[in-house]
Amino acid sequence: MMSDNTFNGTGFASLLPAGYGWAESTDRTLPEVMHSIREHLGMDIAFIAELSDGKRIFREVDAKDDACPIRAGNSDPQEETYCQRIVDGRLPELIPNVSAVPEAASLPITGMLGIGSYMGVPIRLADGSVYGTFCCFSHEPDTTLNKRDLGMMRVFADIAARQIERDLGARRQQRESEDRIRSMLKSDELSIVYQPIVDLRQHRIAGFEALSRFAAVPARTPDLWFNEASQIGLGVPLEEKAIRAALLGFDRLPENVYVSINASPELILEDRLHHLLSGTPLERIVLEITEHVSIDRYQEIGEVTRKLRERGLRVAVDDAGAGYASFRHILKLSPDLIKLDISLTRNIDTDAPRRALASALIRFAKETGSKVIAEGVKTPAELGVLQDLGVDMAQGFLLGKPLPLMESLMTHLH
Known part of the structure; x- marks a missing residue:
């Protein structure tokens, strides 16, 4: 009871038991x-x-x-x-x-x-x-x-x-998010563009990265759409929709060109890849594992991807150099391809620390049998330095913008 206390309107300090302010x-x-x-x-x-x-x-x-x-x-x-x-x-x-x-x-x-x-x-x-x-x-x-x-x-x-x-x-925001993502899953507002990945040694297009684009409102970057879907438990269905869309044009690509698709650890662990990639020549598929935090279940991810890699699938770790997590991914997953993050390639021609870290990753890749792809290449100077460092492949606006499939084929392969 409170008969001995006074209320001054300033909060609980004078109202609650001693020590509970x-x-x-x-x-x-x-x-x-x-x-x-x-x-x-x-x-x-x-x-x-x-x-x-x-x-x-x-x-x-x-x-x-x-x-x-x-x-x-x-x-x-x-x-x-x-x-x-x-x-x-x-x-x-x-x-x-x-x-x-x-x-x-x-x-x-x-x-x-x-x-x-x-x-x-x-x-x-x-x-x-x-x-x-x-x-x-x-x-x-x-x-x-x-x-x-x-x-x-x-x-x-x-x-x-x-x-x-x-x-x-x-x-309320949860319900709105669910409505928005479920509407996206039923609509045709997700499309795919293809950005060329250039083999710097053979001077040819080695592959295309399939990138999602969203026409729905609100207008925002793809990562925000996928993040929202993941937060409400619909990340895997949205990824599946994107992968299916990316593979629709697979037969139109030359046989010596691969397609790089993005997949989260959650999708991989649900073991949906076998179904999604059924009937697709796995030797022409690169799986980019998209994750910016440490993964707890590396062994299980490795087991799922091992079975696919035995049939020709290649695994890439994205955003190498962007943080500690990417280095753990490289060590734990032994990828076939290591993609240097744009934070390393941007201004690498004028930034010595960037060059040093990129050079170390390239040496590591050579010793472990991986190849290196530089992302976000924007200037000839950046490309020149990356070539001197021994990067195998590169992608970025300098080499080709992401475009719808037929436009990308006409622009980059003809």
Whole structure:
């Protein structure tokens, strides 16, 4: 109980038990704070309830013992509750002795739950709408409950409203993301462009990297589309759609030209590649593993790709030099191809540290039997330095922009 404390409107510091101040409360979850308030007030049960579609739905419940008759997720008719009557003003927010308030005493829920004293305050969102209520009750009357106790309840209700609003916003964004990606999966708004990869020793096009493009709104880069899909558990289906689209034009390519496709560890581990690449000559496929963080399941990825590599598939590690993770990928996956990230190739002709790191990776590749592809080559000077360092292949705007298949073939192979 709080009869000895004062409420000054500045937070929980003067309201909660010793050692539980405002700074600490902001770092703790709503259930933890609710538990502390319930114990401090000496109440038996505290809960946060949502009022929705004619029901009171218990979202959080904290009880003195396990015999509590309500659980999170339970619901009852909204009209038969204290919560609804408090929100519309038929019951006061503070009821120290329920038996002294006829409307409260006559409610069936009073006898069912054994309510002796009750406090409840509305939880209002930023737009003024009522989400629900924050309530506490005891089985015995408690005439020491007062307006200062109610003040603490209101402070917590305001904090809960902000957290609930964030949660509702996150769920809304989740639904919007799911709708957007599912619409993308059903539409023809994903297309593929092909960027040439040039063999610098034979002076010919060795392959094309298949790159996704999205015509849907919002207009944004492909990596953001794939990241969003991955966050909501639809990354693999979107990758599958992109790979299928990339392979549609495979038969139009010369037999000495390969196609490089991108795949995440998640897609590889689901063992979908065998199905996706069925009927495709694997010796003309390069699999670029796209991942910018360390991978936990290298052994499993290696096992899946080993079976495909035995049939001719080549594996490339993308973005080498962009971070620690790419070096781990190289060491753990023993790729056939190592792709130098644009952060290394850009301005390599004028930047000694870039040249030194690129040179080290090229030497490593030679010793391990890998070939090196330089990405993002933009100027003749950059290309010249990369050739001097011993890079095997290169791609970038200097050598050819990504274009739709037939346009790319006409531009780069004729």
